[in-house]
Structure formats: C-alpha cells, structure tokens
Amino acid sequence: MGRIILSTESGADLPVDLAEKYEIQVVPMHIIMDGEDYLDGHLPVQDIYDYYERTKKIPSTTSTNAYEYQEFFSNIREKFPDCIIVHIGYTSKASSSFQNAVIAAEEFEDIFLIDALNVTGGLAAIVLYAAELLQKEPGIEPAHLVEKIEAIVPKSRLAFIPGSLEFLKAGGRVSNMASLIGTMLKIKPCIELKDGKLMSTKKYRGKMSGATEKMFSDYLKEFNIDRKQLYFIYSKGLDERVKRRMDEVAVENGFHDIRWIQAGGMISTHSGAGGFGVAGLEE
Numbered sequence: 001m002g003r004i005i006l007s008t009e010s011g012a013d014l015p016v017d018l019a020e021k022y023e024i025q026v027v028p029m030h031i032i033m034d035g036e037d038y039l040d041g042h043l044p045v046q047d048i049y050d051y052y053e054r055t056k057k058i059p060s061t062t063s064t065n066a067y068e069y070q071e072f073f074s075n076i077r078e079k080f081p082d083c084i085i086v087h088i089g090y091t092s093k094a095s096s097s098f099q100n101a102v103i104a105a106e107e108f109e110d111i112f113l114i115d116a117l118n119v120t121g122g123l124a125a126i127v128l129y130a131a132e133l134l135q136k137e138p139g140i141e142p143a144h145l146v147e148k149i150e151a152i153v154p155k156s157r158l159a160f161i162p163g164s165l166e167f168l169k170a171g172g173r174v175s176n177m178a179s180l181i182g183t184m185l186k187i188k189p190c191i192e193l194k195d196g197k198l199m200s201t202k203k204y205r206g207k208m209s210g211a212t213e214k215m216f217s218d219y220l221k222e223f224n225i226d227r228k229q230l231y232f233i234y235s236k237g238l239d240e241r242v243k244r245r246m247d248e249v250a251v252e253n254g255f256h257d258i259r260w261i262q263a264g265g266m267i268s269t270h271s272g273a274g275g276f277g278v279a280g281l282e283e
C-alpha cells in the first residue's frame with residue numbers, strides 16, 4: 001500500500017508550519033480584484049483591505065477549477081509516487097471547488113474525496129485531526145481513515161463575528177438598512193456553519209471585546225468541545241488585547257492547546273478587518 005497524502009484548499013487557512021509538518025498539500029482558490037486573478041495564500045490580506053478602502057468594493061472569490069485540480073493531483077503523484085490521496089475539501093454548499101475536485105479525480109485512481117462542509121478553522125480542525133491520526137497510525141487503511149474523518153465532519157463547529165458590517169453590506173450580504181441599524185446600535189452578527197452553509201445566527205451588542213467573550217460562552221454552552229485542542233481565528237486588525245483576553249478565557253475553560261489561525265483571503269473578503277472566530281471538535 002502506498003503512502004497516504006492529505007490535501008485541502010487554501011480556504012482552510014491552514015498555518016504554513018503545520019502544513020509543512022504533516023506534508024499536507026494545499027491548492028489555492030482565487031481572489032479577483034479589478035479583473036486581475038490572484039491566488040489565495042499568495043496575496044497579502046492587507047491588499048484586500050487596501051483595495052476596499054480605495055474603491056469601496058470588495059473582491060470576488062472563485063473556486064479552484066477542475067483543470068487546476070488535475071494539475072494539483074498530478075503534482076502530488078510526482079512528488080509522492082504511488083501515494084493514496086485523501087482530499088478534505090471546502091464546503092460544497094458555499095463553493096463549486098469540491099465538485100471540481102470530483103470531476104478532476106475521475107482521471108486518477110486511489111483518490112478519496114471528503115466534503116468537510118466547513119471553512120477556515122472549522123476545515124483546518126478536520127484536516128489536522130486527520131493529520132494527527134495518520135501520524136499516530138501510519139499504517140492505517142485508507143478506507144478506515146476516510147471513515148474516521150467522515151465521522152468527525154459533523155463534529156467540527158465554527159462560529160465567527162465579522163470585523164465589519166460595512167464589508168458585509170458591500171458584498172450584498174446584509175441590507176443597507178440592517179447595516180445602518182447594526183452600526184448605530186453596535187450590533188455584531190455571529191456567523192455559523194449549519195449543514196455546510198454560512199448562516200447568521202445570534203447577535204451581540206457592544207464592543208468587540210465583550211462580543212467575543214459572549215460568543216465564546218454561547219459556543220461552549222451549545223457544543224461539548226474537546227478540551228484538548230481549540231482554534232481561534234482572527235482577521236488582520238483584531239485588537240491584541242482581545243486576543244490576550246480570549247487566551248485567558250480559553251484556559252479558564254479548561255483548554256490545553258490553543259492555536260491562533262489568521263484568516264486568509266477567502267474569509268477576509270467576507271469578514272473584513274478585525275474579525276474573530278472559534279473552531280473545535282465536539283467530543
């Protein structure tokens with residue numbers, strides 16, 4: 001049996017050091033600004049915010065296409081001959097990327113595709129669960145590994161507070177009136193993944209510092225998150241004092257390993273600067 005190689009998209013926001021540690025292969029998605037196509041993960045996030053400040057438009061995002069997946073899978077096979085590829089993909093409910101991977105995989109043997117029904121830290125949590133499992137059990141049968149990953153998919157829980165209602169408004173995700181009211185009352189919506197779809201659920205009033213603590217409290221009440229590992233997600237611009245406080249709160253709630261993940265281009269085009277999120281796996 002060949003070696004098992006894990007792969008995912010840039011929309012997982014997988015930290016570079018962890019991707020390198022586990023040799024996880026990452027294929028870029030796309031960000032479009034003024035008709036120019038940029039590879040997610042290769043474009044500084046600050047460029048997205050600068051573009052918005054300059055134009056009052058947010059970039060558009062596009063999925064990895066089938067041809068790119070064919071090249072991606074071919075390159076993995078060249079790098080790791082006779083390997084078995086297990087691809088853990090960005091939710092199919094918010095992007096055509098996973099379906100494009102399915103199309104490309106028809107040209108190959110020994111590729112397993114898993115729709116993670118999640119994004120950013122929620123997707124990263126699943127990928128890293130698989131990587132750690134593979135490290136502990138390098139001889140695991142591919143079908144058994146896939147079965148274990150698929151079982152953990154519905155247990156990955158993600159919630160985040162966008163940094164800017166103005167960004168959501170610019171992207172047409174909330175009405176002008178809702179944005180105006182939200183700004184006046186300092187209301188911050190909580191976005192969660194429900195069955196693979198991004199949905200606005202709760203709303204928090206006040207400063208980001210208070211909203212992050214309240215969201216985290218609600219998150220822990222709703223989900224029985226495994227205390228061994230927690231992921232905090234932030235978009236560039238989040239106050240360092242908020243980050244320090246959330247570290248303290250996580251420790252107070254019994255978490256042993258807390259990893260901060262910076263939101264990449266895909267999520268940053270939806271959340272704006274200064275967003276905060278949390279992801280973990282239910283026990």
